[in-house]
Amino acid sequence: MILATRSTLPERMDTDCDGYADYQRCIRDLGRVNAVTLTHRPTLAWLTRMTAGLSEFSLLDVACGHGDALRRIHAWSTRRGLTARLDGIDLNPWSRRAAMDATLPEAGIRYITGDVFAYEPARPYDFIISSHFTHHLTDAQVVQFIAWMERHARRGWFISDLHRHWFPYYGMEVLARLMLWHRFIRYDGRISVARAFTRAEWERLLAEAGLDHGEVSLRWHTPFRYCLARTC
DSSP states (O other), rough: OOSSOOOOOOSSSHHHHSSSHHHHHHHHHHHHHHHHTTTHHHHHHHHHHEEEETTTEEEEEEEETTTTHHHHHHHHHHHTOOOEEEEEESSSSHHHHHHHHHOOOGGGOOOSSSOOGGGOSSSOOEEEEEOGGGGGOHHHHHHHHHHHHHHHHEEEEEEEEBBOOOOHHHHHHHHHTTOOHHHHHHHHHHHHHHSBBBBHHHHHHHTTTTTOTEEEEEEEETTEEEEEEOOO
């Protein structure tokens, strides 16, 4: 596949799973991918800075999937004595079921099924985060998503997504086969990388959203990830 431009090929996990049990196994393996590839480390580092001096905060995870990011944030906030109101939203109704099955009730995490672009929270969240969501969107939808976060995040927002590059494109399939992850992880992993963004593309999308480098931090993180951090 040529990686000079973003791929428009669809991913299979949300459409081709053979029932809930198959989806649950797939999304559980995706959580393992996130753990192995240190997906949540930049988000937690950002939250550490952003919550300095706070005793409580609210947060929405967009495209929360299996809920692994929210469970990590719950554990992190508990260790620091922070009171966290944590919500997650995902378009796939099986996501809510799988996330609830994997989350202890006492964590108090609320999972919502819905389209984020149609979601109008009753009050702004302090923080809005997403991981591996924006590569599912068109360029125009990414700009729309940034505008949505600008309206609904009171203190800041954070995007973490893949860097379109040959190394993770080929390496992801090798890793997935070695780890015996779900067949869709092996297929969708490469498509996800091919649908992702370069630095120049992120800079263009931020400009289209009316934001500049002084307002949004755009940083590359190991392994092959771009993270955008906004303080509102």
